Amino acid sequence: MPSSVAATGSQDSHIRPGGPALRRGLLVPALLLLAWMAASHNGLLHSSLLVPPERVLILPFGDEAGQQIWAALAASVARMLVGFAIGAIAGIGFGLALGMSLTAQRAFAPSFNALRQITLFAWIPLLTAWFGNGDSAKIVYIALSAFFPLAFNTYEGIRNIPLAYVEVARVLRFVPRQRVTRLLLPGALPSICIGVQVALITAWIGTVGAEYAMGAGRGLGAFLLAGREQFRMDVVLLGVFILALVGYVINVGFRRILKPFLLWQGEAK
Amino acid sequence: MTVSSPPGSFASPDLRHVATRSRPGVLAALAWKRVRPRFWPVAQFLLPAAFPLAILIAWQVTTANNWLPVQILPTPATVLSTFWDLVTGGDIVVNLQISFWRISLGLAVGGLAGLAFGTVLGVSRAADEMLGPLFKALAQVPSLGWVPILILIFGLDEMLKIIIIAKACFVPIVLATSEGIRNVPRPYREVAQVLRLRRRSVLTKLLIPAALPTVFGGIRLALSHAWIALIVVEMLAAAEGVGYMMVWGRTLFQIDIVIVGMLIIGGIGLLMDAGLARIERGMRRWEPARA
Numbered sequence: 101m102p103s104s105v106a107a108t109g110s111q112d113s114h115i116r117p118g119g120p121a122l123r124r125g126l127l128v129p130a131l132l133l134l135a136w137m138a139a140s141h142n143g144l145l146h147s148s149l150l151v152p153p154e155r156v157l158i159l160p161f162g163d164e165a166g167q168q169i170w171a172a173l174a175a176s177v178a179r180m181l182v183g184f185a186i187g188a189i190a191g192i193g194f195g196l197a198l199g200m201s202l203t204a205q206r207a208f209a210p211s212f213n214a215l216r217q218i219t220l221f222a223w224i225p226l227l228t229a230w231f232g233n234g235d236s237a238k239i240v241y242i243a244l245s246a247f248f249p250l251a252f253n254t255y256e257g258i259r260n261i262p263l264a265y266v267e268v269a270r271v272l273r274f275v276p277r278q279r280v281t282r283l284l285l286p287g288a289l290p291s292i293c294i295g296v297q298v299a300l301i302t303a304w305i306g307t308v309g310a311e312y313a314m315g316a317g318r319g320l321g322a323f324l325l326a327g328r329e330q331f332r333m334d335v336v337l338l339g340v341f342i343l344a345l346v347g348y349v350i351n352v353g354f355r356r357i358l359k360p361f362l363l364w365q366g367e368a369k
Numbered sequence: 370m371t372v373s374s375p376p377g378s379f380a381s382p383d384l385r386h387v388a389t390r391s392r393p394g395v396l397a398a399l400a401w402k403r404v405r406p407r408f409w410p411v412a413q414f415l416l417p418a419a420f421p422l423a424i425l426i427a428w429q430v431t432t433a434n435n436w437l438p439v440q441i442l443p444t445p446a447t448v449l450s451t452f453w454d455l456v457t458g459g460d461i462v463v464n465l466q467i468s469f470w471r472i473s474l475g476l477a478v479g480g481l482a483g484l485a486f487g488t489v490l491g492v493s494r495a496a497d498e499m500l501g502p503l504f505k506a507l508a509q510v511p512s513l514g515w516v517p518i519l520i521l522i523f524g525l526d527e528m529l530k531i532i533i534i535a536k537a538c539f540v541p542i543v544l545a546t547s548e549g550i551r552n553v554p555r556p557y558r559e560v561a562q563v564l565r566l567r568r569r570s571v572l573t574k575l576l577i578p579a580a581l582p583t584v585f586g587g588i589r590l591a592l593s594h595a596w597i598a599l600i601v602v603e604m605l606a607a608a609e610g611v612g613y614m615m616v617w618g619r620t621l622f623q624i625d626i627v628i629v630g631m632l633i634i635g636g637i638g639l640l641m642d643a644g645l646a647r648i649e650r651g652m653r654r655w656e657p658a659r660a
Binding site: 124125129132203207208210211217218219220222224226228229308312313327331336348351 | 618627
């Protein structure tokens with residue numbers, strides 16, 4: 101988990117916005133897009149899979165299948181928010197409990213670390229057996245996918261609180277509530293914020309993955325599945341584009357919100 | 370030690386607290402104080418097993434009383450015997466072989482391509498400015514998103530699985546390689562300049578060795594991504610492999626197979642992570658101290 105955090109954190113390390121760099125960065129995608137358009141229009145490569153790019157773009161306002169994207173996106177985002185809220189509260193609570201009590205840590209950390217090794221997607225067959233194909237199984241799965249990164253990051257954040265702070269809290273004889281609100285939560289906040297970001301992304305991918313794997317109901321995953329089954333490449337491409345776009349918005353939007361918190365962490369060190 | 374010890378002595382607060390309740394309570398507290406030093410280390414040692422044990426007991430009790438149908442929760446003994454059958458019957462071995470073959474091929478293809486592309490991005494600023502944004506945009510698309518696109522192009526062919534796994538390896542290795550090369554300490558580059566090393570020597574004598582630890586971090590990440598991608602693609606679009614075995618068990622309502630699959634996936638994930646972390650630690654020792 102820390103390594104994946106590092107990977108997402110370092111994505112925009114050296115690309116400056118605007119200027120000639122941006123123009124050069126757009127050159128290759130523009131050429132590719134032109135090649136795609138040329139190939140799909142001149143009929144050299146005749147294939148139903150090679151849909152013109154502009155058809156993908158107007159699809160949300162086009163035929164019936166395409167218009168479904170709005171409802172699908174709304175359903176997925178709503179589902180994700182519910183699952184994320186449940187998983188996030190449970191994850192932060194569990195992480196706090198592990199961080200606060202050595203006994204809890206000894207009792208639960210090994211089991212937690214073992215369970216974390218099970219690839220999230222592998223929970224889906226068990227969850228569908230227990231909760232069916234409906235919303236409850238999906239929400240449990242989304243909650244699980246938010247729970248693990250948040251519990252881990254909260255726990256790690258607490259463990260990395262400088263010993264000096266912990267000792268000050270002890271000298272001041274903080275009662276447990278003060279320990280949580282004045283020491284543990286503020287101390288672990290930067291790490292929790294990163295956990296929230298990772299959890300939002302995994303919850304989003306988890307949402308679409310669960311919808312795609314379980315099939316029933318509305319949502320972006322079901323939209324993709326339908327497009328695939330009807331051999332509609334334009335529908336699939338639109339769905340994948342929206343899937344990536346929402347992930348990108350979560351990443352960028354959250355990084356902007358996160359900035360003040362991370363700056364503050366830099367000062368503390 | 371008396372119950373009415375003066376405030377300020379260490380034993381007093383909790384004992385006074387108990388004393389307001391009853392006399393047996395005091396005795397129990399005193400007995401606990403005696404036993405605790407001997408009992409506590411043992412308890413601490415056994416504590417990590419308590420939670421799994423409690424789950425196992427609850428599971429056994431639930432199934433023994435038929436509170437849940439077997440199609441929802443098989444008995445622990447069934448899971449164990451299914452595990453044994455799948456191991457001795459060879460099913461697990463065959464499925465794991467297929468899965469490992471896919472991972473190795475995907476890692477080889479995606480890893481080599483990623484090393485080459487990452488080196489180009491790391492060495493040449495122009496290449497990074499031209500191809501970097503496109504690469505980062507495509508990297509935003511999760512493996513899950515590539516599955517339906519590639520199914521339409523390749524069907525459920527073996528090619529599909531290899532491409533998905535290769536892509537899952539490609540992205541972290543490109544990021545790690547280009548970062549590793551870019552972050553080579555400036556003084557080293559200056560020494561290379563002073564020595565007037567040729568471009569090829571700079572690459573083989575300076576950039577590659579200096580970037581190696583970072584690259585290895587990328588390979589480790591790539592392997593864990595590959596493992597996740599493998600499970601996803603085998604569950605969604607395969608007819609063999611560990612991931613498929615679970616889906617198959619689910620369609621047969623044989624939850625014991627599903628649970629065995631989860632145990633195997635978790636166990637292999639644990640082994641891979643621990644093994645690679647060890648190798649990486651060995652490599653870090655060799656890493657030059659950061660200037």
